Amino acid sequence: MKRWIYFAYGVGCYLLFMAVYNYMAVFVGNLVPAGWRDSVKTIDSGAGPLTAFAVAWDVALLGLFAVQHSVMARPAFKRAWTRIVPQEIERSTYVLASSLVTVVVMALWRPIDMIVWDVANPSARALGWTLFAMGWAMVPLVSLLINHFDLFGLRQVWLHLRGREYTALPFHEPLLYSRVRHPLYIGWAIAFWATPTMTVGHLLFAGVLTLYMVVAAMIEERDLVAHFGDVYEGYQRRVPMFLPRLRAVEED
Ligand SMILES: C[S@@+](CC[C@H](N)C(=O)[O-])C[C@H]1O[C@@H](n2cnc3c(N)ncnc32)[C@H](O)[C@@H]1O
Numbered sequence: 389m390k391r392w393i394y395f396a397y398g399v400g401c402y403l404l405f406m407a408v409y410n411y412m413a414v415f416v417g418n419l420v421p422a423g424w425r426d427s428v429k430t431i432d433s434g435a436g437p438l439t440a441f442a443v444a445w446d447v448a449l450l451g452l453f454a455v456q457h458s459v460m461a462r463p464a465f466k467r468a469w470t471r472i473v474p475q476e477i478e479r480s481t482y483v484l485a486s487s488l489v490t491v492v493v494m495a496l497w498r499p500i501d502m503i504v505w506d507v508a509n510p511s512a513r514a515l516g517w518t519l520f521a522m523g524w525a526m527v528p529l530v531s532l533l534i535n536h537f538d539l540f541g542l543r544q545v546w547l548h549l550r551g552r553e554y555t556a557l558p559f560h561e562p563l564l565y566s567r568v569r570h571p572l573y574i575g576w577a578i579a580f581w582a583t584p585t586m587t588v589g590h591l592l593f594a595g596v597l598t599l600y601m602v603v604a605a606m607i608e609e610r611d612l613v614a615h616f617g618d619v620y621e622g623y624q625r626r627v628p629m630f631l632p633r634l635r636a637v638e639e640d
Pocket residue numbers: 530534539557558559560561565569570571572573574605608
């Protein structure tokens with residue numbers, strides 16, 4: 389019975405994350421039909437002036453997101469945390485906490501409507517939207533490369549349901565991972581930055597989260613070196629963090 393409860397909990401956390409992820413794309417892209425703009429919150433919905441308070445408020449919300457994400461992902465936190473939360477549902481609980489914090493950030497977000505750029509050319513606008521769609525598609529696709537189901541806690545509850553021991557995933561460098569070490573974060577950055585109309589609020593969101601991902605990647609790599617040892621250190625020497633090397637430059 390307990391196995392089924394854990395499994396249902398894991399699936400529930402996963403489905404909640406998927407719903408939040410889809411709403412986040414709507415939120416960041418302001419993808420709300422005209423008639424619904426008063427009732428569905430987006431990054432730019434409602435008039436919001438540029439004030440020091442609005443900037444501080446939004447940065448504090450993003451700080452909350454960063455702290456939850458990074459602290460709960462650390463091995464030391466997990467060791468302490470799993471004295472309270474069963475090991476099998478630790479990852480699902482992380483996914484649940486991340487989803488709830490993301491909902492809080494979006495719900496309490498204060499839009500700052502001053503325009504930074506607004507592309508007029510229709511082809512350039514279409515290019516902006518194409519990049520936006522690519523970014524939001526890239527995140528789940530890249531997660532499939534390393535192991536989507538482990539990342540979101542489903543593998544853990546599935547193995548438990550089948551009465552099998554959890555095994556940590558091996559190091560690998562499939563497709564994009566052979567060009568850059570953090571393609572998932574590249575996907576997020578594209579999703580946040582690609583827009584034909586950029587407001588100060590949206591710029592703050594994209595800028596702070598991009599900065600956070602750079603710091604998060606450095607912290608994550610310390611754990612990956614501790615976990616995979618020489619293999620990951622060799623990977624660090626061969627493969628750049630975020631920007632792929634151009635072959636022509638490599639051969640020079
Ligand atoms: C949220 S994912 C982000 C992965 C990476 N930072 C990126 O942007 O693509 C974090 C987890 O992916 C796993 N991971 C990252 N790189 C990996 C690799 N090359 N091989 C296996 N697992 C990896 C680690 O377990 C890490 O905790």
